[in-house]
Amino acid sequence: MSRKNRLAQEDLIIRCGTLITMVPENPILRDTQIHVSNGFITSIEPAPEDYPSQGYGKEFIDAGDCLVMPGLINSHTHAAMSMFRGLADDMPLKEWLFKKIFPAEAEHLSPHNVYWAAMLAFVEMIQSGTTCFSDGYFYQDSTMEAAQAIGIRGVVGQGVIDFPAPGIPDPSKNLDEALAFVRRWKRSGSLLSPSLFCHSPVTCSERTLKGAMEICKSEHISMQIHLAETIEEVRGIVQEHGKRPAEYLHELGILNESLIAVHCVHLERREIALLRESGTRVVHCPESNMKLASGVCPVGQILAMGITLGLGTDGCASNNDLDMFTEMDTAAKLAKVFSYDPTALKAWEVMKAATLGGARVLGLDSEIGTVEAGKKADIIVLDLDKPHLQPLYDPVSTIVYSAKGSDVRDVVIDGKAVMRNRELMTVDTEEVMRKVWEIAREIK
């Protein structure tokens, strides 16, 4: 078959100037072409001298003078909380939660509102180069539907908490509802998968935690939990159970390779060792931990132990954005000042946490996290021809320390171009903003 004929059968070709693959042996390639078919990367080849003209592939992205890299993976968020962005800041944590966020959730969460607020979050994610997210919240059918409509990849966790919760007024039904959610969405296609999100070891009982883990084990899905986010939480667990948080979960049989432990701010060395031995994966949310004054996750120790690390923005109410580029920047800088070591969490390491690390956290590393043949085509293109990104000595440094979400030009998810030249192809962003604006008017 001639090259021309072969190209004609591709769905998408991306011409790359600089390609950061995130494959350790071959991290940076120059002047290549990525060939995509049926959502998969079929090959990465040296760029031919000529450019394919119209009709070669079904779609052609010319990133010949751009930087191309794997889509970013936001390993922890609460998408629909975008409706509360900027509603309450600079407040004591308890007042923020109990006087602002919980009442607003109780009053304003509904399938309709969660759908549109999650959609707004997905628009923001795609516009800032995130192609996959891991979410934990309520009314998650709506989050799933919004993700389906826009075409973003994700793991959607049904919230589990031992209080009356949005959509689950009777907490004794929280696991039944969660299991029903998992079964509804388990075979919903290649982009989306369900998960459970147990709020925390303080807000979920032993029985709930164990029951949730049983569901996750039998359904082969992951369980997310906020762990050791605040000193108060740690104190409460020590007081009630006589153990540190990770020790407590270990005793319950919850610490294992199905668990995604989010935050992990206040962990002692022996708890980090427990996470490693159990195969528990960790997600770091530096900006949220900073804004809520929770503390600083010891990412240096966690990585040194060989624990799988992902990066997340947390929800918009405690960040207040979903830009994984600025999250990488902050993560790298915070690790340095926290450890008084300017070599801590190097640019490559934080970029790995935001790509391949996140894929491993979500159990999706055979599919995404790198740009290489055989993987799904979740790929983003950055336009580097901008004053704040010049000069360019080291593309990884530029990505982490200088680039912002607004520098992303094109986004491909599962082989489909969902954003071209910063324009979303799958939803009407004006409509999304209008809908959320209407919700915000009620909240205000």
Next chain:
Amino acid sequence: MSRKNRLAQEDLIIRCGTLITMVPENPILRDTQIHVSNGFITSIEPAPEDYPSQGYGKEFIDAGDCLVMPGLINSHTHAAMSMFRGLADDMPLKEWLFKKIFPAEAEHLSPHNVYWAAMLAFVEMIQSGTTCFSDGYFYQDSTMEAAQAIGIRGVVGQGVIDFPAPGIPDPSKNLDEALAFVRRWKRSGSLLSPSLFCHSPVTCSERTLKGAMEICKSEHISMQIHLAETIEEVRGIVQEHGKRPAEYLHELGILNESLIAVHCVHLERREIALLRESGTRVVHCPESNMKLASGVCPVGQILAMGITLGLGTDGCASNNDLDMFTEMDTAAKLAKVFSYDPTALKAWEVMKAATLGGARVLGLDSEIGTVEAGKKADIIVLDLDKPHLQPLYDPVSTIVYSAKGSDVRDVVIDGKAVMRNRELMTVDTEEVMRKVWEIAREIK
């Protein structure tokens, strides 16, 4: 005079949807028009129902559905270091300075290179809403010329150091050269003013520090100095002089209302008291302090003492950008996690440091820092109609925690629109990037 005739004599009218004035008594105004004449804000009036048509004012900026605010003031930077952006990261501080930055400066600084690299920095500043900067470096005639050409406001400090320095091979001439620089630029117009930048109490002798302050006093200009940036610097001063850094400067007679102390990371309470008593002004550079693992400036204590505080990005080699919006975000979050207090450095306080605080640091608060009649028109317009800025409950929260430099649409400096719809009106940005790219090729 009819309203129409009066409008015709204005240079510029800005129609504002939401105007953050930064005037404490009247911080936020809705639906106003700013009238600008000869570089000054002449009045702020309720917006008339009709829009002025072409020819009313000389220029009309329709920000009727936008947010308008004072231009940001970057109170500490080394503009020309943009040529080293991303050249060396994630390295031990001494290796970074002595193996990378100092050799690169020794080899590659020249009037030509400083001109174009400073110009690149000014393009980035204006594109991200900074209308005034305070700089310290060498070959500062070039920095002045670049600032003049692009039309940005600034205070340009001639570097003073007791080593052979770029442009000043004989350190015994450093103060003579500095005085000559000051006299060359002292009456160069309303936008730019000279200053001295003494590198640090470690790299400048007692004699040099005293001599520099004498010049500053007699010429009525400010003196910038890096103070207590690293633990090593503090140790060195304690070892050599038997005093903490601020005490040492106090003894030399350097701590006074002409001094701008930058960084102030490792200060004890009694040193902060000395800063307050002496009227010394402080500049906080959180991202640089984080990236170089220097430590965290105790901004809470500094503000509580009533010390004037500005915010700076530092140079591009240790940040690696000049975006004052992300700097505000990081400053607010870092102060919170550092003090374990989520109410520390509230959005309004950090926005004040980046506007009126910076103006006070630079002694320019009678001219800039707020949007009010009688001040110079240094004004920026943000387009908030973007997914990551929606919904909008509190514009100050949105500015600090969600907005980025790339959300700035228009920039007015000294009454002149230097950026419209993100396009710079005064320089050819393509040419600037090309020139710096040529310099970077030599450096690489």
